[in-house]
Amino acid sequence: MNIMTSAPPVALLACQGLGFRVRDTQLLYGIDLNVNPGETLGIVGPNGSGKSTLLKLLAGLRTPSSGSVYLLEQPLTRQPRRQIAQALALVEQQADTHDAISVFDAVALGRTPWLSALAPFSAEDTAIVDQALADVDALHLRQRTWSSLSGGERQRMHIARALAQRPQLLLLDEPTNHLDIQHQLSLLQRVQALPVTTLIALHDLNQALTCDRLAVLDKGRLVALGAPLEVLTPERLLKTFGVHAHYLTDPFDGACILRFRAP
Amino acid sequence: MTRLLPYSAAALVALLLALLAGIAIGETQLSPSVVYQVLANRLWDAGYLVDPIDQGIVWNYRLTRTLVAAACGAGLATCGVILQALLRNPLAEPYLLGLSAGASTGAVMVALLGLGAGALSLSGGAFVGALLAFALVLLLARASGPTANNAQVILAGIAGSQLFNALTAFLITKSASAEQARGILFWLLGNLSGVRWPSVWLAVPVALAGLAVCLWHRRALDAFTFGVDSAASLGIPVRRVQLLLITCAALVTAVMVSIVGAIGFVGLVIPHALRLLLGGSHSRLLPASALGGALFLIAADILSRTLITGQVIPVGVVTALIGAPVFALILVSRRKQR
Ligand SMILES: Nc1ncnc2c1ncn2[C@@H]1O[C@H](COP(=O)(O)OP(=O)(O)OP(=O)(O)O)[C@@H](O)[C@H]1O
Ligand SMILES: [Mg+2]
Numbered sequence: 001m002n003i004m005t006s007a008p009p010v011a012l013l014a015c016q017g018l019g020f021r022v023r024d025t026q027l028l029y030g031i032d033l034n035v036n037p038g039e040t041l042g043i044v045g046p047n048g049s050g051k052s053t054l055l056k057l058l059a060g061l062r063t064p065s066s067g068s069v070y071l072l073e074q075p076l077t078r079q080p081r082r083q084i085a086q087a088l089a090l091v092e093q094q095a096d097t098h099d100a101i102s103v104f105d106a107v108a109l110g111r112t113p114w115l116s117a118l119a120p121f122s123a124e125d126t127a128i129v130d131q132a133l134a135d136v137d138a139l140h141l142r143q144r145t146w147s148s149l150s151g152g153e154r155q156r157m158h159i160a161r162a163l164a165q166r167p168q169l170l171l172l173d174e175p176t177n178h179l180d181i182q183h184q185l186s187l188l189q190r191v192q193a194l195p196v197t198t199l200i201a202l203h204d205l206n207q208a209l210t211c212d213r214l215a216v217l218d219k220g221r222l223v224a225l226g227a228p229l230e231v232l233t234p235e236r237l238l239k240t241f242g243v244h245a246h247y248l249t250d251p252f253d254g255a256c257i258l259r260f261r262a263p
Numbered sequence: 264m265t266r267l268l269p270y271s272a273a274a275l276v277a278l279l280l281a282l283l284a285g286i287a288i289g290e291t292q293l294s295p296s297v298v299y300q301v302l303a304n305r306l307w308d309a310g311y312l313v314d315p316i317d318q319g320i321v322w323n324y325r326l327t328r329t330l331v332a333a334a335c336g337a338g339l340a341t342c343g344v345i346l347q348a349l350l351r352n353p354l355a356e357p358y359l360l361g362l363s364a365g366a367s368t369g370a371v372m373v374a375l376l377g378l379g380a381g382a383l384s385l386s387g388g389a390f391v392g393a394l395l396a397f398a399l400v401l402l403l404a405r406a407s408g409p410t411a412n413n414a415q416v417i418l419a420g421i422a423g424s425q426l427f428n429a430l431t432a433f434l435i436t437k438s439a440s441a442e443q444a445r446g447i448l449f450w451l452l453g454n455l456s457g458v459r460w461p462s463v464w465l466a467v468p469v470a471l472a473g474l475a476v477c478l479w480h481r482r483a484l485d486a487f488t489f490g491v492d493s494a495a496s497l498g499i500p501v502r503r504v505q506l507l508l509i510t511c512a513a514l515v516t517a518v519m520v521s522i523v524g525a526i527g528f529v530g531l532v533i534p535h536a537l538r539l540l541l542g543g544s545h546s547r548l549l550p551a552s553a554l555g556g557a558l559f560l561i562a563a564d565i566l567s568r569t570l571i572t573g574q575v576i577p578v579g580v581v582t583a584l585i586g587a588p589v590f591a592l593i594l595v596s597r598r599k600q601r
Contacts, residue, residue, distance in 0.1 A: 056492070059496055060495070061492050061495050061496060080500070081495060081498050081499060081500045081501075082498040082499075082500075083498075084498065085496060085497055085498025086498065088496075089496065090496040092489075092492060092493065092496075095489040095490055095492070095493050096489065097488050097489050097490075098353065099488050099538070099543040100538060100539065100542050100543055101488055101542060101543045101544075102542060105485075105542070105543070105544055106488070106489075109485060109486055109488065109489075109497060110497070112482050112483075112485070112486050112497040112498055112499070113497060113498030115482055117479045117480070117481075117482070158489075165497070
């Protein structure tokens with residue numbers, strides 16, 4: 001592939017011909033993707049289709065076997081980790097600790113890319129951490145220890161940590177899978193209201209319909225990209241997810257809802 | 264930051280009191296005032312009249328070994344903190360990871376096969392041995408599974424320790440005279456009897472430098488709380504930090520082993536206890552562990568000199584007698600957590 005001749009795409013985050021293999025298994029095949037400033041781009045696909053792998057590559061945590069990733073139009077591999085972390089935050093699907101750490105300290109880790117060895121943790125940093133806690137509706141958990149939190153509370157703290165990074169780009173890997181319905185909806189709403197560009201891997205396709213654009217992954221390939229209603233057609237859902245689906249219209253507000261049946 | 268001052272003052276007082284106890288207590292009991300007078304004479308020519316024998320005991324024997332004990336304790340505890348943070352394993356420790364065994368083999372090779380003479384080349388041998396042992400242990404752990412940060416590292420460490428201890432024993436039986444062998448074996452179990460001022464000038468700066476390097480990277484160490492990927496996404500250059508700090512741990516361990524032999528469990532017991540007390544933040548944990556390690560090893564040294572009258576128990580035996588049960592406790596409490 002001649003990456004040298006093709007100009008880097010104009011986008012906040014982009015990848016070209018992105019491929020990734022682990023030993024003999026090809027996990028991702030030639031993915032081209034542009035993330036536009038301000039949008040919420042959803043990534044959907046069945047289990048094992050490569051959503052988490054793609055997010056890790058885009059965050060620079062894995063080195064692609066082919067193609068490249070561009071952050072703010074610069075190749076990701078040429079940027080220092082600290083600079084990347086100031087622009088981009090990732091919330092992993094699963095990350096936990098046995099350490100006895102307080103909730104505040106866990107969220108305060110998000111300030112790491114902005115602090116130096118000599119700079120103390122300032123009042124401004126504290127304010128940013130508190131704001132992040134407030135953003136996930138968890139100021140009351142501030143003094144608790146990490147091990148005392150429930151699964152959903154931990155997930156909200158991970159998101160708060162990413163918000164405390166004050167990134168331009170937020171990469172979320174299934175951020176709602178442990179949350180109760182109220183927090184699922186409020187989290188998605190808040191994330192979409194924030195002035196950050198968001199890339200979000202989701203399993204709930206009805207929630208995915210609220211994204212600005214959707215990317216569908218199937219066995220490591222990007223098989224569809226576009227507006228949610230254009231992408232999640234009944235044919236696509238049958239082919240990629242193996243379910244029959246049709247749209248209902250909510251009489252309450254006229255919104256489209258997907259309803260599924262096993263084949 | 265405003266709380267920094269009272270804490271450092273308290274730490275300093277605790278350290279001075281421990282040093283005083285380390286100097287005063289022993290086969291010949293010395294009163295604190297004698298100790299003070301000797302130190303005052305030596306440090307600012309106070310001109311007190313002191314028995315020259317007492318003077319010699321304080322200045323050349325007790326003070327040096329107590330200072331080295333403090334430096335070794337601080338250094339080993341600091342190494343324990345780094346290894347536990349970087350390997351994400353609360354049981355990681357220089358001794359259990361085979362660093363001490365490798366360092367012993369290296370030092371014994373230098374001492375017996377004559378690859379040089381003197382304190383520095385002994386440390387050189389210990390350093391190379393520690394690094395080789397650690398590299399071998401990590402390779403073994405990596406080979407046994409993709410995520411080399413759980414029980415495998417410890418298992419690999421135990422295998423590595425066994426191998427290097429066997430090698431050391433082999434070298435001793437093959438090349439040492441009976442007298443040499445007895446001396447080396449005693450040294451291997453951790454021995455502070457032979458230390459004099461040159462050892463102090465090696466151990467104290469190395470312990471302080473190791474602590475300083477780790478404190479400089481305290482935020483990076485914190486960032487490993489949720490694993491390697493999480494640290495990387497928080498802007499930590501993971502490979503570079505791991506390489507630097509693990510090399511630092513190997514260097515500090517190697518120097519300490521070359522001076523006092525293999526002293527185990529300091530790096531395990533102290534950070535673990537302090538983590539329970541203070542939480543995981545490394546800006547507190549690192550200085551507290553260094554202090555705790557220093558106090559612990561001074562106390563262990565005092566015990567080693569006083570438990571049996573007229574005889575010195577190797578200090579490594581004392582730390583193991585305390586450390587092994589604590590190790591078992593950690594294992595049991597970890598199982599309950601799951
Ligand atoms: N290190 C690895 N070695 C081998 N296979 C791997 C490795 N990492 C991931 N895979 C495989 O790659 C595929 C994609 O994994 P990935 O975690 O990206 O899927 P996903 O779309 O996020 O799935 P889920 O919806 O379950 O989170 C899976 O089949 C997984 O088993
Ligand atoms: Mg996933």
